[in-house]
Amino acid sequence: MKITDIEVIHLRVPPLDQPCEWGEDALIVKVITDTGLVGIGESDTSPVVAKAVIEAPGSNLYCYGLKSLLIGENPLEIQKLWDKMYWSSNYLGRRGAGIHAISAIDIALWDIASQYYQVPIYMLLGGKYRDKIRAYGTFIPADTPGENKIIARKLKEQGFTSLKFGGGILGDDDTTDYEIVKAVREELGAEFELQIDLASKWHTYGRALGMFKRLDEFNLNWIEEPVLADDMRGYAKLSGVSGAKLAGGESLTTRYEFKDFLKYAQPDIVQPDITRCGGISEMRKIYDLSSMYGTKLVPHGFSTGILLAATVQFLAATNDGDLMEYSQTTSPLFTSLVNNLIPFDNGFVTVPDCIGLGVELNEDLIEKYKID
Numbered sequence: 015m016k017i018t019d020i021e022v023i024h025l026r027v028p029p030l031d032q033p034c035e036w037g038e039d040a041l042i043v044k045v046i047t048d049t050g051l052v053g054i055g056e057s058d059t060s061p062v063v064a065k066a067v068i069e070a071p072g073s074n075l076y077c078y079g080l081k082s083l084l085i086g087e088n089p090l091e092i093q094k095l096w097d098k099m100y101w102s103s104n105y106l107g108r109r110g111a112g113i114h115a116i117s118a119i120d121i122a123l124w125d126i127a128s129q130y131y132q133v134p135i136y137m138l139l140g141g142k143y144r145d146k147i148r149a150y151g152t153f154i155p156a157d158t159p160g161e162n163k164i165i166a167r168k169l170k171e172q173g174f175t176s177l178k179f180g181g182g183i184l185g186d187d188d189t190t191d192y193e194i195v196k197a198v199r200e201e202l203g204a205e206f207e208l209q210i211d212l213a214s215k216w217h218t219y220g221r222a223l224g225m226f227k228r229l230d231e232f233n234l235n236w237i238e239e240p241v242l243a244d245d246m247r248g249y250a251k252l253s254g255v256s257g258a259k260l261a262g263g264e265s266l267t268t269r270y271e272f273k274d275f276l277k278y279a280q281p282d283i284v285q286p287d288i289t290r291c292g293g294i295s296e297m298r299k300i301y302d303l304s305s306m307y308g309t310k311l312v313p314h315g316f317s318t319g320i321l322l323a324a325t326v327q328f329l330a331a332t333n334d335g336d337l338m339e340y341s342q343t344t345s346p347l348f349t350s351l352v353n354n355l356i357p358f359d360n361g362f363v364t365v366p367d368c369i370g371l372g373v374e375l376n377e378d379l380i381e382k383y384k385i386d
């Protein structure tokens with residue numbers, strides 16, 4: 015079996031000259047083989063940049079576009095191809111968008127391997143630890159405490175036993191943050207599992223420390239990305255200052271960045287995104303590293319049903335992968351790109367015993383939102 019082509023698809027809901035929030039654009043890849051088997055992957059990144067990383071012609075020893083490296087290769091040699099992509103793109107890649115693009119292709123290669131061997135991806139990864147995975151709901155907060163109470167109430171009624179909010183206005187003003195957390199906590203009850211995500215918007219250690227202490231009365235499960243992941247000293251000083259666990263890492267890529275983050279930032283929870291960190295192959299290595307540091311891995315996931323399917327297959331094959339994120343975005347790229355989106359059902363998602371990722375793409379929707 016040989017790879018004959020890689021198709022890169024950029025999807026976008028708002029027009030290119032208008033702002034695009036989370037979940038409203040996507041980068042999909044199809045790795046095509048001479049046997050008719052096709053693998054699907056995605057990356058939650060800047061589609062224009064990742065597309066260029068894949069399609070660029072080779073220009074020197076370490077500046078190859080990924081597609082030129084893979085044509086003619088055997089897609090079953092997943093680790094060998096990962097290494098080839100990493101090394102031969104390392105001037106333009108190594109981290110960031112270079113690894114995001116590798117992630118999309120790696121996921122597609124696992125999809126092909128599962129179809130070729132006719133066993134689920136979780137089986138290729140070593141076996142299935144669980145039939146269902148608890149899912150927490152993530153919502154972007156509205157501007158007033160009252161509106162957020164209503165959102166939280168509706169999600170609890172849908173069956174969520176764990177919720178997170180972040181983005182929007184969270185992190186803009188300390189007193190507003192306090193009032194929103196207070197309102198949501200009152201609505202959900204004292205023991206409901208609740209976490210918040212600052213998207214690094216507290217900026218400094220000093221401000222974050224004040225907020226960790228101020229919010230301690232609300233029994234938060236975790237506080238995510240209080241400051242930028244590059245401020246590992248700030249993270250380390252925040253570790254253990256309140257009852258809330260310290261979480262972060264969605265912007266990090268590769269085992270190398272996570273090794274430093276685990277060692278120096280001392281988080282309680284790491285949150286690699288399978289479509290950014292290096293794909294299923296690299297996620298396994300990051301999981302193993304996290305285990306060695308006694309740190310829980312709870313993946314970031316806020317794009318399409320392709321990410322969701324890859325994340326579920328990965329988590330099913332880990333000893334400790336019992337919690338995942340379930341987006342509450344209304345973007346059609348989340349709700350409708352994949353016809354058979356893995357559903358949230360009464361607190362959990364069920365692990366599909368499918369061959370490959372098992373995603374059926376909505377080709378009409380792809381035609382509608384495709385950017386050439």
Ligand code: MG
Pocket residue numbers: 180211213238239264314
């Ligand atoms: Mg986050």
